[in-house]
Amino acid sequence: MAKHSAFTENPGIIIRLEMSTTQTIGGVTKINGMMKAKYIIQIIDDLDLQANPRDSKTGAVTSAIIDSAQSDPQLFPFKTKGILLAASDYQWLDRDRIRMFFVDRSIEGILDGGHNTLAIGLLILNRALEFKGEKPLRKNLTWGDFKKLWAEKREMIGEYCESIRKNDDGSPNTENTTGSDLSFYIPVEVIVPKDPEDKMCVADFRSDLLEICEARNNNAELNASAKANQKGYFDELYKQFQQYEPGLAKRIEWKTNDGGDIKVQDIIALVWLALRQLPEVKDAEGKTVVPPAPVKLYSSKASSLKQFERFMSSPEVTVGEHGDYKSALRNNDVLKAFKLAVQIPALADYIYANFPNMYNAAGGSYGKITAVKKLNESRRNKHTPYGDESVAVASPDGFITPLVFGLTELVDPDTMEWRQDPQRFLEKNLQAIVNDYAQVLSALGWDPQKVGKSPMSYTTVERDYKMALAGMLE
Template identity: 60%
Template sequence: MSVATTNVNTAERDEQGVIVRFEKPSRQTIGDTSKITGLVKAKYIIPLIDHLDLQANPRDSKTGNVTDAIQDSIESDPSLFPFKTKGILLAASDYEDLERDRVHMFFDNRSIEGILDGGHNTLAIGMLILKRALALQGKKLGRKRVTWSEFKELWNDNRDAIQRYQISVRKSADGSDEDSGEPDLSFYVPVELLVPANPDDKLCAEEFRHNLLEICEARNNNAELTASAKANQQGLFDELKKQLRKRDPNLYERIEWKTNEGGDIRVQDLISLVWIVLRHAPVVTDEDGKKVEPPAPVKMYSSKADGLQRFERYMSSPDVSSATGDYTMDLRNPATLQALKLAVEIPALYDYIYEQFPSLYNRAGGAYGKITAVEKANSTNTIKTTPFGGKKVDKENPEGFIVPLVYGLNALVDPETLTWRRNPQRFLEQYLPAIVKRYIEVFKPLGWDPQKVGKAAMSYSTVEDAYKMALAGILS
């Protein structure tokens, strides 16, 4: 392993970091992300459990048949365990390579970094270690099923016992004491670690963090119900369906409201637009009493799954919906209803921006057709249409170029009444040329790369400022 020089003083961050040692690791780098893979001895799982929780994992873990099977596999034949499991997926936005294939990881944002996948593996291994530690003292671990948070309480309460168990098996392994006969911590766990390709490069680290939620969502796509299926089943889309059917019956029919139900437009594509208005609605708390914050603007492009999950939390909030006798939810919040009525107008506005953008880019002094991503998108002879209305257009646009312009529509929403400050169609007809001229100034520093444009915060702030200037009559 090469040694990465980071901008972090390791001595100052030891309390925040975790060190693991990989056995014969391999490293792969593509773009802004590097992946370190290898086998890690179970003793290194202990500091991971000490320092991390499952904030970054979309599913909480609970003991049950799955964790029982994992423990049985370890107990029966630990040498085969690493070949029977996917192991644990970790992510850290800062790290340092140490000697002897050790990696010191620092987790700056626990909501997106830490254990991305493998929560049940971590819980099963932790429970097994805790059981062995208590057994060494002649105690037994109860058979009650526990959640991750309940396990962490047990873990912390018995941390001294775990330490004594570590010392005991370490002595046995070193041969410095009589063999205690206790099962040791030398069995291997497959571990993948995702890190920025260059943690010293701020843009690289930012891009890496933006990608983590999408990676996490993809790695956890084997849940019994996807977020969209669950929301649809609970009736959380019902009012949106009703309003969209009134506004645009053809578009309503094209939405895939439930996975594999049919339809060529994903429901998360629609939900990302709904948040343009919904972000101005009064803040609500979810079933756990946590505030449901709107997704960051860049998530409209980089992680629509995040917007969908937040929409599910928002619509199932006791402040928004009430349960019915058949376990579905009924909308009862007037502000939310008004937001949905306004939001269903946005797909048509998206299509207008999509249709106009190529010519407006050229009018602003650019050569749109010569952008590499645009050439690639238009290299085939397939019919080109607007995303929601299906209107034929001359040019197909990379999504990353269009989304920030559409996000800017949030500046037209009056947060007091959840109505338009100005008629959005007429506003775009008047001011979109000037907004585009200001917006495309961000293209050059971002290399005319639609992925970078769509994921850069400055794209959204530049557009939003342009909309506000137009509203104030100071943009021409």
């Protein structure tokens, strides 16, 4: 029987597993069992999804889970994978109960089953609302939205749970009506260290958790951004955004489904404008990480993100913390690159906002370009991509991306600082660059797809940025 280690003082949470089985291989113990839905309440009260690579959100998946639990509660535990919990400290109690202590919430907690947790939690919340005569929730929710509502209605949930434990006359309800109460089962799997009192065993267990979590979520096609976030590769970049532009930092979807409206892969594509000026590094497998080709900034931001994950995995760039499950930045030049990168979204917005008028000043008629006309007819709200500032004319990404890529020429690879103040450079030179760049649009038939995917677009802009830096572009 496992003992609770002496170094843990938090009260933990108690779950009760029925029909449980225990298996131990090496230093890891796995406990499989069935948990009644009512016991998920304490899990939702106490845990978030920090340890899960993605935040869950409502949609077709959660709707199907709720329907299954309500329409066929006896078969429900055979239709779902349930919930995977991990804790580095635990204690067996009587009556098949386990007290779990989640010492490091960044890797311990709900490793898999976030959508199941959200769905059952939403089912309970809606039943509580109906019990109090309120309308059930219909709107789409992220996990964060749900937790706020859960906290607001927690007293109501408690009253509902108390009501289903008693008959109308106040006597205990001993009937198992599964469909109408919270006694239907949820499959639960618990993984814990074999010996929580053995510090080496616990350290090894923690170092294995990220790999276990990643493998379990591969069935749901865990994407590169979720993996990179879980490994800590965004942590320092996030800190820099928090310091430079906290409003933008909040809008970036650092973790899948966390509610951000700016995809992290869009940001990472911009980060490469600074990173590409650094010397090449070797990834965790000893293979050289080559910066993404310029056209990838437009045509494949996902591949730029994968390259970023490889880049950050390099022992020349990051070092493992807390065992090996999470990494911290160790390369000062990369930190300098991040400090430059956080300034690029605002510069990209400046280019986006000013390009239409500058194209017209170069002799063109921007509003008459077919792709521009169609885009503006279909888009009511026109705003810059990152600052969300209103603009008169929306632009296809293919026209803007090469001009943004040119900013990499302003990064001095020797000092990892700007060669010139980038905002002043654009104010002084962007019109002259656009005068030349307009010929590329003409040569490629004003097709934003061709412009965004053509190497000629990027080489032209690179040349013009270099000439402007040398004072040779008019």
